[in-house]
Amino acid sequence: MLLLIEQLLNGLQSGLMLFLMAAGLTLVFGVMGLINLAHGSLYMVGAFACAGVAAATGSFWLGLAASIAAAAAAGAIVEVAVIRRLYARDHLDQVLATFALILIISEGTRWLYGSFPLYLNVPPSLSGSVILPGGIQYSLFRLAIIGVGLLVAVGLFLLIGKTRIGVQVRAGEADREMIAALGVDIGRLYTLVFALGAALAGMAGALVGTIQSVQVGMGEPVLILAFVVIVIGGIGSIKGALIGALLVGLTDTMGRVLLPSVFDLFMETSAATSMGAALASMAIYILMALVLLVKPGGLFGARA
């Protein structure tokens, strides 16, 4: 039971980090109609910036700030240099150009840092574990990540729902010609949205990189999970991204814990472990297929 609650928290944590990734993807698609494969590269840029600055200054917090700044800056540069030319193109061109960006950014990072994984230290103030009500021992850093994820989610909802920029973003999703005609600088808005998504991805990269490791290619599995999230949630919907991310995070984590023991009930242990592990790795895709069968446009999708 204690293990189960711990795994629930882990699922929540990975779900919230996925949300940081998926929010940027879904915003960029919703507002600019762009499918961006290079979003995972921005996640990686954030992680490497954090590792680099933390190693140079000894401060995780400066590293975290640097990860957000570096990813946002990388996002803005990429948007102005490349992405801007892709808005009017079809999805195939967008896929290939951003695939090329992945090759460039990954290989460039490998050139600078080498292929060996880097490791980040949890800041001293957040190391160790806490005892939660009910006697569960849980990593303080992971708990902090959950807190940060929730805060960012609330902040993003307020930004999109209550501020002037949010109004422009939502108007941009609905009718971009119209808001351009009303005097909003659409080019600047696009760069801003892209940089915002990049900053969220970079922050997720730094936080997850601290738990796991920082290496080239770390963004790609997360990118594909984020795609699953926004397909489930409905492309363009922040609320869908949040619900989808939590569903995917929990399904993935709980599947890995529960499925082997479920199969253990009617199979021998070694077969049950491998069968459970194999099925658990497919669980989120099966979830996605089920959602698509019922709602082809995703749970909260406006457009199909």
Place this chain on the structure above:
Amino acid sequence: MSAAEITAAPERQRGRMNRAQIVNAALALGLVGFGLGVWAMGEIFLVTLATKVAILAIAGAGLNLVLGFGGLVSFGHSAYFGLGGYTAGILAHHALNYTPMFEWPFLFEGTTSMPVIWITAMIVGALAAAMIGALSLRTAGVYFIMITLAFGQMIFYFAISWPAYGGEDGLPIYVRNGFPGLNTLDPIQFFGLVCAVLFAVLALIAILARSRFGLALQAARQNRQRLMAVGIRPGGVLLVAFVISGAITALAGALYADLNRFVSPSMLSWHLSGELLVFLILGGTGRLFAPLAGAGLYIALEHLLGGVSDHWQLFFGLLLLAVVLFARGGVIGFLAEGKRHG
């Protein structure tokens, strides 16, 4: 982006080759000539490289059917490629280790016969494509891209975490499977066999593209409403194309497994799906010989740039970016129609 030389049938009837056909013939002759030439010079490694180009071109041809003619951007074709590879690997694994694959309802010991493996691989690829296609085709546009990508990843992770056939480490094929009347271990004979398969596949696609089915498929890309107006459901046409495409790509995967005598989850990785798309873009989407031109260019660049720098992918990425942004129409488009922008 159109299927230019397929729809240029009237010119063909005048008995003279147009520029696209000349480029195609040059590509086919170039592949065979290169293979024979380097074989005569004793460069066995380059024969293997040419074989790799031909196999990847078959896989690309499968993708071209749905992407170039049907307009479906499938980002998960590595799934069929890898399933074909695993079909070859698993059948050979059982036959070579004398462990029967199943004993009920009849004893089946696996096989090392290429024709049997090819047919099985194509059936496996077609079945997987039918299931994935039926689900994915409920959606369109960017959803379709992400969903095909996600299903590809699903099979990738399954292969990694399923330990029976090597899991993450992959599965070796100790002796290349055999083809009646040929010594497949001889690189040039295997190269010839692969080329024959490639040209058979390209011929099949050319015939399909000009058939009633192919015209409906291209209409599904160009205008779904009009296709429905003449009484054809686009979904059915696209699904059939998707299934044929999966079977062709699985066939390529079986050949690729035999080329390397090794199958691993990397055949299922999404990078491979991306590379297949890259072949078509480099070659010129929708053109019959695009996969051959693209795969040839890609492997040549990998070989040449890889000799100059370990970080060749960086330069390749820059080149790909330039092609996508500034040189649409690919190599064949460039050669067949001169410079074209936009």
